[in-house]
Amino acid sequence: MKKYFLYILITVLAVKANAQDxxxxxxxxxxxxxxxxxxxxxxxxxxxxxxxxxxxxxxxxxxxxxxxxxxxxxxxxxxxxxxxxxxxxxxxxxxxxxxxxxxxxxxxxxxxxxxxxxxxxxxxxxxxxxxxxxxxxAMADRDKAMAAAKEEAAKIEAQEAVIADKYVADHKLAVTTTASGLKYKITKMGTKPKPAVGDTVVVNYVGHTLAGKVFDSSIEAVAKAGGLQQPGRVYEPLTFVIGSQGIIAGWQEGLQLINEGGKAMLIIPSKLAYGPDPSGPDLPGFSTLVFDVELVKVNRVKTSAVSSKPVASTAKKPVAKKAVAKKPVATKKKQ
The missing domain is CATH 3.10.50.40 (Chitinase A; domain 3)
Known part of the structure; x- marks a missing residue:
């Protein structure tokens, strides 16, 4: 009984305290x-x-x-x-x-x-x-906002294309433009076949802005010459599987245009890179990127003679070390 009255007293005091505040x-x-x-x-x-x-x-x-x-x-x-x-x-x-x-x-x-x-x-x-x-x-407002965003993105994309064309003209580059808007120039022909989706590629690269500012590189000498501060960075080629997540679309498409052992310049519009999001002090939103890439090696997916379905190669594939995950080709990476 005492416990019952104590419970009532506590409840009353709590209600009173709430009323007071x-x-x-x-x-x-x-x-x-x-x-x-x-x-x-x-x-x-x-x-x-x-x-x-x-x-x-x-x-x-x-x-x-x-x-x-x-x-x-x-x-x-x-x-x-x-x-x-x-x-x-x-x-x-x-x-x-x-x-x-x-x-x-x-x-x-x-x-x-x-x-x-x-x-x-x-x-x-x-x-x-x-x-x-x-x-x-609310749905009408959402549709209106999406249409406005799409229109704004189209304007920015057109402006980017003009800027990229000026870059090509100023540097007297002979480039090929794909249907997606990727521009590329083969600077060294490779002697082996091009990679395909599912193949593991090993790539050296230098990434810079249209203004020439190096924002990342897998090559230590280039990174240091560009003034990059990357404590603890392991400088080595980037290894990944074509078609895997976390790699910008411009790389996915561009590397399949290069023969193994070859080199190329990729001019990548923001829609195939980091889009509207800033990716560091040197990469504001809607940045067109320039990558000089070297396709060092391709570990190809083998095909079974019985099933004709792609199976993983039994050869040991190069594995990117933990530090590589911080490199700029990963989507929305921060410098």
Missing amino acids: GFKPSVKGTQYKILANNTGDKIKIGDVITFHVTQKTDKDSLLSSTYQTGRPAQAQVQAQGDLMDIFPLLALNDSVLVKVPTDTIFKAQEDHRPPFLPKGSNLLILIKIIKVQSLTE
Whole structure:
């Protein structure tokens, strides 16, 4: 009986404490406090909402903020899920502060609890509703944004092509342009067949911008001459399988145009390289890249005479060392 009354007392005190700091429970028990309450229709199940969200500790340490990233969150309101019992309480331009006990977040997984969210602490989530749409309206907006992005990408691609053509003209290069937009020039003919998808290739390379700045190389002398700072880098040819992931499309296509033992210059538009994303201080988004490559060796996939299906060669293939994974041909690599 004493335990029962003690439980009631604790519950009453907890409710009183929440009332004093302005928080109150939703139907599902989520503690919330509406900071800005505007007139207008409340959010409905099925609506698509766009909102800014900031997460802080109860010591006021900032953990994340969409205001900082410049990319607000978006979600379709469902009958179940985190915060879904809070959204229907709000209207456009409303703000709400939600208090989440970290003990519930890390229940049964204490080993994942970070030191800045100790036991008994709370996570404070501030939400600001900036757009409320029906699903149809949200999809129309998405399609419009995708069309605008596609149009912008086409403009940038055309500008890149003009710049690349000027580079070719200024350097008096005789290049071949493929259907994808890759430009290449064979600078040394190899004497053995070209590689195909599935073959393992061993490649020496030098990568530089159209302005001539070397941003990476597998050759130590070239890297040092270019002023590259790569502590711990193992300088050796890059080894990978044609068609494997993590290698930019310009390399995948370009190396299949070179005979084993040959060399070539590859002028690679950004759509076949790192795209709109920056890849280091010397490689802003939409960078056209120039690679001088040497196809040192090709370990070819053998074909079984019985099944006629490609099988892996029994010969031991060169394996790229761990340091090679940091080289610039890996997609979205950072220098």
